[in-house]
Amino acid sequence: MKIGIVGYQGSGKSGLFHWLTGQAPDPSLAHTTQSAMATIPDPRVGQLVEIYKPKKITQAALEIVDTPGLSRTHEGSAQKLAMIREAGALVVVVAAFGGNDAAADLRNFDDDLLIADLDILSGRVERLKDQLRKPRANKEKDQEELDLLTPLLA
Incomplete structure:
Protein backbone atom coordinates (compact mmCIF):
# COMPACT_ATOMS: atom_id res chain seq x y z
CA MET A 1 0.00 0.00 0.00
CA LYS A 2 1.22 3.48 -0.83
CA ILE A 3 0.90 6.10 1.94
CA GLY A 4 1.35 9.76 0.98
CA ILE A 5 2.68 12.20 3.57
CA VAL A 6 1.17 15.59 2.76
CA GLY A 7 1.07 19.05 4.27
CA TYR A 8 2.32 22.60 3.95
CA GLN A 9 5.98 23.50 3.54
CA GLY A 10 7.89 23.32 6.80
CA SER A 11 5.28 21.23 8.60
CA GLY A 12 7.58 18.28 9.33
CA LYS A 13 6.64 15.91 6.49
CA SER A 14 10.22 15.02 5.64
CA GLY A 15 11.05 14.46 9.30
CA LEU A 16 8.18 12.00 9.60
CA PHE A 17 9.29 10.33 6.34
CA HIS A 18 12.81 9.91 7.77
CA TRP A 19 11.47 8.57 11.07
CA LEU A 20 9.18 6.02 9.38
CA THR A 21 11.58 4.79 6.69
CA GLY A 22 15.04 5.43 8.11
CA GLN A 23 15.91 7.12 4.81
CA ALA A 24 16.94 10.76 4.92
CA PRO A 25 15.06 12.85 2.34
CA ASP A 26 17.19 14.21 -0.50
CA PRO A 27 17.00 18.04 -0.42
CA SER A 28 17.72 18.16 -4.17
CA LEU A 29 14.40 16.34 -4.73
CA ALA A 30 12.32 18.75 -2.63
CA THR A 39 8.77 -2.52 7.21
CA ILE A 40 5.97 -3.26 9.64
CA PRO A 41 7.27 -5.38 12.51
CA ASP A 42 4.95 -8.23 13.45
CA PRO A 43 5.95 -10.68 16.21
CA ARG A 44 3.58 -13.28 14.78
CA VAL A 45 5.83 -13.67 11.73
CA GLY A 46 8.60 -15.11 13.94
CA GLN A 47 6.19 -17.63 15.41
CA LEU A 48 4.99 -18.66 11.95
CA VAL A 49 8.58 -19.02 10.73
CA GLU A 50 9.33 -21.41 13.62
CA ILE A 51 6.31 -23.53 12.73
CA TYR A 52 6.54 -23.61 8.91
CA LYS A 53 10.27 -22.94 8.30
CA PRO A 54 9.82 -21.17 4.95
CA LYS A 55 12.70 -20.62 2.53
CA LYS A 56 11.93 -16.92 2.30
CA ILE A 57 10.51 -14.52 4.89
CA THR A 58 8.74 -11.38 3.72
CA GLN A 59 7.68 -8.84 6.31
CA ALA A 60 4.69 -6.62 5.68
CA ALA A 61 5.74 -3.24 4.31
CA LEU A 62 4.27 0.08 3.26
CA GLU A 63 5.53 2.38 0.56
CA ILE A 64 5.85 5.80 2.17
CA VAL A 65 5.84 8.78 -0.19
CA ASP A 66 7.14 12.17 0.92
CA THR A 67 5.39 14.77 -1.23
CA PRO A 68 6.47 18.34 -1.93
CA GLY A 69 5.05 20.75 0.61
CA LEU A 70 2.19 22.94 -0.49
CA SER A 71 2.62 26.67 -0.27
CA ARG A 72 0.19 28.51 1.97
CA THR A 73 -0.14 30.98 -0.92
CA HIS A 74 -1.34 28.07 -3.12
CA GLU A 75 1.43 28.55 -5.73
CA GLY A 76 1.79 25.33 -7.72
CA SER A 77 -0.68 23.48 -5.49
CA ALA A 78 -2.49 21.78 -8.39
CA GLN A 79 0.68 20.13 -9.69
CA LYS A 80 1.80 19.08 -6.22
CA LEU A 81 -1.60 17.64 -5.35
CA ALA A 82 -1.56 15.66 -8.61
CA MET A 83 1.50 13.81 -7.26
CA ILE A 84 -0.50 12.29 -4.39
CA ARG A 85 -3.41 10.88 -6.39
CA GLU A 86 -1.84 7.42 -6.57
CA ALA A 87 -1.64 7.09 -2.79
CA GLY A 88 -4.02 4.67 -1.11
CA ALA A 89 -4.04 6.77 2.06
CA LEU A 90 -2.86 10.20 3.14
CA VAL A 91 -1.19 11.30 6.34
CA VAL A 92 -1.68 15.05 6.77
CA VAL A 93 1.11 16.69 8.76
CA VAL A 94 0.45 20.09 10.30
CA ALA A 95 2.93 22.27 12.16
CA ALA A 96 1.93 22.58 15.81
CA PHE A 97 5.04 24.51 16.79
CA GLY A 98 6.44 28.00 16.43
CA GLY A 99 3.11 29.73 16.98
CA ASN A 100 1.38 27.98 14.07
CA ASP A 101 -2.35 27.37 14.34
CA ALA A 102 -2.47 23.63 13.60
CA ALA A 103 -6.29 23.48 13.53
CA ALA A 104 -6.46 26.31 10.98
CA ASP A 105 -3.74 24.67 8.86
CA LEU A 106 -5.68 21.40 8.89
CA ARG A 107 -8.90 23.15 7.84
CA ASN A 108 -7.09 25.05 5.08
CA PHE A 109 -5.37 21.91 3.83
CA ASP A 110 -8.68 20.07 3.82
CA ASP A 111 -10.11 22.93 1.73
CA ASP A 112 -7.18 22.64 -0.70
CA LEU A 113 -7.89 18.93 -1.15
CA LEU A 114 -11.59 19.64 -1.68
CA ILE A 115 -10.84 22.27 -4.34
CA ALA A 116 -8.49 19.83 -6.10
CA ASP A 117 -11.26 17.20 -6.09
CA LEU A 118 -13.71 19.73 -7.53
CA ASP A 119 -11.23 20.53 -10.33
CA ILE A 120 -11.07 16.83 -11.22
CA LEU A 121 -14.85 16.55 -11.05
CA SER A 122 -15.44 19.59 -13.27
CA GLY A 123 -12.97 18.22 -15.83
CA ARG A 124 -14.82 14.90 -15.89
CA VAL A 125 -18.18 16.66 -16.33
CA GLU A 126 -16.80 18.64 -19.29
CA ARG A 127 -15.43 15.46 -20.92
CA LEU A 128 -18.79 13.74 -20.46
CA LYS A 129 -20.60 16.67 -22.07
CA ASP A 130 -18.22 16.50 -25.03
CA GLN A 131 -18.72 12.74 -25.34
CA LEU A 132 -22.49 13.09 -25.30
CA ARG A 133 -22.34 15.39 -28.34
CA LYS A 134 -20.85 12.52 -30.37
CA PRO A 135 -22.54 9.26 -31.33
CA ARG A 136 -21.24 6.61 -28.93
CA ALA A 137 -22.27 3.16 -27.78
CA ASN A 138 -22.00 4.16 -24.10
CA LYS A 139 -24.16 7.26 -24.39
CA GLU A 140 -26.69 6.08 -21.79
CA LYS A 141 -23.97 5.31 -19.22
CA ASP A 142 -22.29 8.64 -19.91
CA GLN A 143 -25.59 10.48 -19.41
CA GLU A 144 -26.24 8.56 -16.19
CA GLU A 145 -22.77 9.47 -14.88
CA LEU A 146 -23.26 13.10 -15.88
CA ASP A 147 -26.61 13.19 -14.08
CA LEU A 148 -24.93 11.87 -10.92
CA LEU A 149 -21.93 14.22 -11.05
CA THR A 150 -23.60 17.50 -12.04
CA PRO A 151 -25.33 18.12 -8.67
CA LEU A 152 -21.97 17.75 -6.92
CA LEU A 153 -20.73 20.90 -8.66
CA ALA A 154 -23.73 22.99 -7.57
Whole structure:
Protein backbone atom coordinates (compact mmCIF):
# COMPACT_ATOMS: atom_id res chain seq x y z
CA MET A 1 0.00 0.00 0.00
CA LYS A 2 1.22 3.48 -0.83
CA ILE A 3 0.90 6.10 1.94
CA GLY A 4 1.35 9.76 0.98
CA ILE A 5 2.68 12.20 3.57
CA VAL A 6 1.17 15.59 2.76
CA GLY A 7 1.07 19.05 4.27
CA TYR A 8 2.32 22.60 3.95
CA GLN A 9 5.98 23.50 3.54
CA GLY A 10 7.89 23.32 6.80
CA SER A 11 5.28 21.23 8.60
CA GLY A 12 7.58 18.28 9.33
CA LYS A 13 6.64 15.91 6.49
CA SER A 14 10.22 15.02 5.64
CA GLY A 15 11.05 14.46 9.30
CA LEU A 16 8.18 12.00 9.60
CA PHE A 17 9.29 10.33 6.34
CA HIS A 18 12.81 9.91 7.77
CA TRP A 19 11.47 8.57 11.07
CA LEU A 20 9.18 6.02 9.38
CA THR A 21 11.58 4.79 6.69
CA GLY A 22 15.04 5.43 8.11
CA GLN A 23 15.91 7.12 4.81
CA ALA A 24 16.94 10.76 4.92
CA PRO A 25 15.06 12.85 2.34
CA ASP A 26 17.19 14.21 -0.50
CA PRO A 27 17.00 18.04 -0.42
CA SER A 28 17.72 18.16 -4.17
CA LEU A 29 14.40 16.34 -4.73
CA ALA A 30 12.32 18.75 -2.63
CA HIS A 31 10.07 19.61 -5.59
CA THR A 32 9.17 16.02 -6.44
CA THR A 33 8.04 12.94 -4.56
CA GLN A 34 10.45 10.66 -2.73
CA SER A 35 9.50 7.16 -1.69
CA ALA A 36 10.89 4.41 0.49
CA MET A 37 9.62 1.21 2.03
CA ALA A 38 8.80 0.97 5.73
CA THR A 39 8.77 -2.52 7.21
CA ILE A 40 5.97 -3.26 9.64
CA PRO A 41 7.27 -5.38 12.51
CA ASP A 42 4.95 -8.23 13.45
CA PRO A 43 5.95 -10.68 16.21
CA ARG A 44 3.58 -13.28 14.78
CA VAL A 45 5.83 -13.67 11.73
CA GLY A 46 8.60 -15.11 13.94
CA GLN A 47 6.19 -17.63 15.41
CA LEU A 48 4.99 -18.66 11.95
CA VAL A 49 8.58 -19.02 10.73
CA GLU A 50 9.33 -21.41 13.62
CA ILE A 51 6.31 -23.53 12.73
CA TYR A 52 6.54 -23.61 8.91
CA LYS A 53 10.27 -22.94 8.30
CA PRO A 54 9.82 -21.17 4.95
CA LYS A 55 12.70 -20.62 2.53
CA LYS A 56 11.93 -16.92 2.30
CA ILE A 57 10.51 -14.52 4.89
CA THR A 58 8.74 -11.38 3.72
CA GLN A 59 7.68 -8.84 6.31
CA ALA A 60 4.69 -6.62 5.68
CA ALA A 61 5.74 -3.24 4.31
CA LEU A 62 4.27 0.08 3.26
CA GLU A 63 5.53 2.38 0.56
CA ILE A 64 5.85 5.80 2.17
CA VAL A 65 5.84 8.78 -0.19
CA ASP A 66 7.14 12.17 0.92
CA THR A 67 5.39 14.77 -1.23
CA PRO A 68 6.47 18.34 -1.93
CA GLY A 69 5.05 20.75 0.61
CA LEU A 70 2.19 22.94 -0.49
CA SER A 71 2.62 26.67 -0.27
CA ARG A 72 0.19 28.51 1.97
CA THR A 73 -0.14 30.98 -0.92
CA HIS A 74 -1.34 28.07 -3.12
CA GLU A 75 1.43 28.55 -5.73
CA GLY A 76 1.79 25.33 -7.72
CA SER A 77 -0.68 23.48 -5.49
CA ALA A 78 -2.49 21.78 -8.39
CA GLN A 79 0.68 20.13 -9.69
CA LYS A 80 1.80 19.08 -6.22
CA LEU A 81 -1.60 17.64 -5.35
CA ALA A 82 -1.56 15.66 -8.61
CA MET A 83 1.50 13.81 -7.26
CA ILE A 84 -0.50 12.29 -4.39
CA ARG A 85 -3.41 10.88 -6.39
CA GLU A 86 -1.84 7.42 -6.57
CA ALA A 87 -1.64 7.09 -2.79
CA GLY A 88 -4.02 4.67 -1.11
CA ALA A 89 -4.04 6.77 2.06
CA LEU A 90 -2.86 10.20 3.14
CA VAL A 91 -1.19 11.30 6.34
CA VAL A 92 -1.68 15.05 6.77
CA VAL A 93 1.11 16.69 8.76
CA VAL A 94 0.45 20.09 10.30
CA ALA A 95 2.93 22.27 12.16
CA ALA A 96 1.93 22.58 15.81
CA PHE A 97 5.04 24.51 16.79
CA GLY A 98 6.44 28.00 16.43
CA GLY A 99 3.11 29.73 16.98
CA ASN A 100 1.38 27.98 14.07
CA ASP A 101 -2.35 27.37 14.34
CA ALA A 102 -2.47 23.63 13.60
CA ALA A 103 -6.29 23.48 13.53
CA ALA A 104 -6.46 26.31 10.98
CA ASP A 105 -3.74 24.67 8.86
CA LEU A 106 -5.68 21.40 8.89
CA ARG A 107 -8.90 23.15 7.84
CA ASN A 108 -7.09 25.05 5.08
CA PHE A 109 -5.37 21.91 3.83
CA ASP A 110 -8.68 20.07 3.82
CA ASP A 111 -10.11 22.93 1.73
CA ASP A 112 -7.18 22.64 -0.70
CA LEU A 113 -7.89 18.93 -1.15
CA LEU A 114 -11.59 19.64 -1.68
CA ILE A 115 -10.84 22.27 -4.34
CA ALA A 116 -8.49 19.83 -6.10
CA ASP A 117 -11.26 17.20 -6.09
CA LEU A 118 -13.71 19.73 -7.53
CA ASP A 119 -11.23 20.53 -10.33
CA ILE A 120 -11.07 16.83 -11.22
CA LEU A 121 -14.85 16.55 -11.05
CA SER A 122 -15.44 19.59 -13.27
CA GLY A 123 -12.97 18.22 -15.83
CA ARG A 124 -14.82 14.90 -15.89
CA VAL A 125 -18.18 16.66 -16.33
CA GLU A 126 -16.80 18.64 -19.29
CA ARG A 127 -15.43 15.46 -20.92
CA LEU A 128 -18.79 13.74 -20.46
CA LYS A 129 -20.60 16.67 -22.07
CA ASP A 130 -18.22 16.50 -25.03
CA GLN A 131 -18.72 12.74 -25.34
CA LEU A 132 -22.49 13.09 -25.30
CA ARG A 133 -22.34 15.39 -28.34
CA LYS A 134 -20.85 12.52 -30.37
CA PRO A 135 -22.54 9.26 -31.33
CA ARG A 136 -21.24 6.61 -28.93
CA ALA A 137 -22.27 3.16 -27.78
CA ASN A 138 -22.00 4.16 -24.10
CA LYS A 139 -24.16 7.26 -24.39
CA GLU A 140 -26.69 6.08 -21.79
CA LYS A 141 -23.97 5.31 -19.22
CA ASP A 142 -22.29 8.64 -19.91
CA GLN A 143 -25.59 10.48 -19.41
CA GLU A 144 -26.24 8.56 -16.19
CA GLU A 145 -22.77 9.47 -14.88
CA LEU A 146 -23.26 13.10 -15.88
CA ASP A 147 -26.61 13.19 -14.08
CA LEU A 148 -24.93 11.87 -10.92
CA LEU A 149 -21.93 14.22 -11.05
CA THR A 150 -23.60 17.50 -12.04
CA PRO A 151 -25.33 18.12 -8.67
CA LEU A 152 -21.97 17.75 -6.92
CA LEU A 153 -20.73 20.90 -8.66
CA ALA A 154 -23.73 22.99 -7.57
